[in-house]
Amino acid sequence: MNTISLDASHDADFVRQVEAESGQNLSLCYQCGNCTAGCPYTSFYDIPVSQIMRLVQAGQRDTVLSCKSLWLCATCESCTTRCPNNIDVARIMDVLRHMARRAGHAPEPAIKAFWDSFLDSVKKHGRVFEMGVVAGYMLKTGRVLTDADLAKDMLPKGKLSFRPHPIVGRQSVIEIFKRYHEERKS
Amino acid sequence: MSATYAYYPGCSGLGTSAEYDRSTRAICKALGVGLVDIPDWSCCGSTPAHTVDHVLSCALSARNIAQAETLDVAGIVTPCPSCLTNLKTASHRMRDDAFKGKVESLLGHPVENRLPVMSVLQLLAEAIGPDRVAGKVVRPLTGLRLAPYYGCIMNRPPEVMEFDDCENPVAMDRLMAALGAEVAPFALKVECCGASFGVARRDVVMKLSGKLLDAAEDVGAHAMVTACPLCQMNLDLRQGQINAANNARHDMPVFYYTQLIGKALGLGDESLMLDKLVVSPARVFHTMEEAQRAAFQRAESQGASVA
Numbered sequence: 001m002n003t004i005s006l007d008a009s010h011d012a013d014f015v016r017q018v019e020a021e022s023g024q025n026l027s028l029c030y031q032c033g034n035c036t037a038g039c040p041y042t043s044f045y046d047i048p049v050s051q052i053m054r055l056v057q058a059g060q061r062d063t064v065l066s067c068k069s070l071w072l073c074a075t076c077e078s079c080t081t082r083c084p085n086n087i088d089v090a091r092i093m094d095v096l097r098h099m100a101r102r103a104g105h106a107p108e109p110a111i112k113a114f115w116d117s118f119l120d121s122v123k124k125h126g127r128v129f130e131m132g133v134v135a136g137y138m139l140k141t142g143r144v145l146t147d148a149d150l151a152k153d154m155l156p157k158g159k160l161s162f163r164p165h166p167i168v169g170r171q172s173v174i175e176i177f178k179r180y181h182e183e184r185k186s
Numbered sequence: 187m188s189a190t191y192a193y194y195p196g197c198s199g200l201g202t203s204a205e206y207d208r209s210t211r212a213i214c215k216a217l218g219v220g221l222v223d224i225p226d227w228s229c230c231g232s233t234p235a236h237t238v239d240h241v242l243s244c245a246l247s248a249r250n251i252a253q254a255e256t257l258d259v260a261g262i263v264t265p266c267p268s269c270l271t272n273l274k275t276a277s278h279r280m281r282d283d284a285f286k287g288k289v290e291s292l293l294g295h296p297v298e299n300r301l302p303v304m305s306v307l308q309l310l311a312e313a314i315g316p317d318r319v320a321g322k323v324v325r326p327l328t329g330l331r332l333a334p335y336y337g338c339i340m341n342r343p344p345e346v347m348e349f350d351d352c353e354n355p356v357a358m359d360r361l362m363a364a365l366g367a368e369v370a371p372f373a374l375k376v377e378c379c380g381a382s383f384g385v386a387r388r389d390v391v392m393k394l395s396g397k398l399l400d401a402a403e404d405v406g407a408h409a410m411v412t413a414c415p416l417c418q419m420n421l422d423l424r425q426g427q428i429n430a431a432n433n434a435r436h437d438m439p440v441f442y443y444t445q446l447i448g449k450a451l452g453l454g455d456e457s458l459m460l461d462k463l464v465v466s467p468a469r470v471f472h473t474m475e476e477a478q479r480a481a482f483q484r485a486e487s488q489g490a491s492v493a
């Protein structure tokens with residue numbers, strides 16, 4: 001891990017903001033490492049989850065918000081379940097992801113594109129249209145042949161539906177997203 | 187006597203996990219559990235929603251909770267652990283009035299938040315129970331050795347999910363044992379399969395799901411049994427990719443637990459849609475039937491020698 005000059009880069013606002021948005025007391029973490037030990041994604045992370053906890057305590061906003069781990073966390077809840085101090089670590093990871101998104105970070109662009117295209121589909125139809133999600137993802141990433149090898153298994157099984165399943169109350173879902181975006185702007 | 191529940195099928199039930207939805211409905215009917223679809227239900231936003239914002243995510247679920255409140259039901263049930271997590275998290279967090287207020291303001295109307303939410307698995311394990319299921323079995327699964335795989339979020343975190351054991355859940359084990367199947371001691375019951383990263387980061391799923399298949403094979407399982415559409419898809423549909431990536435040769439069927447209950451209850455193919463599984467279960471069913479025949483013949487010859 002890099003050496004950090006704590007005085008120069010400590011951002012107290014960041015610490016307060018993470019605590020407020022997650023409802024968790026960060027100072028309870030005493031670096032036992034249980035969360036990292038149980039995290040199935042550690043081998044894919046650039047910073048292990050317990051080190052993220054430490055960096056948040058130390059107010060290292062930029063290092064934390066620009067890391068890849070935030071996007072690779074699957075919210076599997078292993079860390080939350082095993083933390084001896086009952087810290088909801090997965091919720092903190094989620095909150096850091098929200099903040100990273102707002103700050104414009106996207107070090108795993110393919111993952112962000114997949115999630116965004118999923119939500120676009122929810123917004124548009126009220127229910128997720130799986131084929132549409134994949135099509136939207138291809139448009140966003142330019143990765144055209146993703147999983148083409150699966151199509152040969154899925155098509156004969158009738159596992160893909162070619163039509164969305166819009167709901168009657170589609171408008172009410174659109175309204176939820178609209179109000180959300182308005183609140184975010186104000 | 188059984189109460190009726192509001193049923194939330196989840197979007198994958200309309201496509202990639204049609205067989206889970208169909209078999210869930212069929213076994214509930216056979217076991218006398220009443221399900222009424224939540225009228226005009228919408229998507230809960232799954233993982234992508236809560237990675238963006240918690241109030242937004244809860245509002246998407248709260249719309250469905252409010253729709254369910256228009257029905258005369260004892261609770262809300264869903265087969266899908268991802269939908270379950272979102273519904274339960276919304277319901278849990280809305281116990282806080284300030285948070286509930288924010289959710290309602292995105293939703294545009296109030297929600298009572300009075301109905302309990304649970305998985306279909308919890309409903310079957312608790313309200314019906316393995317004993318009553320055992321009483322309905324007409325075609326026992328004797329000789330079939332299963333690795334029960336719950337996935338990471340069906341039982342975690344325990345404060346929110348409030349069901350079974352968060353490290354070693356047993357609800358599905360007990361239901362499978364009630365069908366006559368043999369349950370292997372499967373250590374990775376709650377390990378993550380790679381979730382929805384199959385599209386954007388396939389390498390993650392290859393490694394994590396590959397580990398699950400290895401472990402199931404190591405304990406001598408004939409098949410895996412799951413309760414999650416995403417886990418099932420990663421393990422079954424992607425098994426060929428996993429074999430290619432990891433230089434492995436798995437040929438492991440991955441059932442929904444509802445399909446196996448249905449089979450033991452004697453329900454027909456139309457309800458179980460076993461033909462939707464990518465890795466065909468024909469071979470393991472054949473092994474199971476052979477074992478049953480052999481056991482029957484042993485018993486017969488012993489009976490004959492006693493008589």
Ligand code: SF4
Nearest residue numbers: 029031032033035083
């Ligand atoms: S398990 Fe809890 S206390 Fe231990 S390092 Fe992780 S967050 Fe800190």
Ligand code: SF4
Nearest residue numbers: 039073074076077079
């Ligand atoms: S929730 Fe995220 S950080 Fe926690 S153990 Fe799972 S993948 Fe790791």
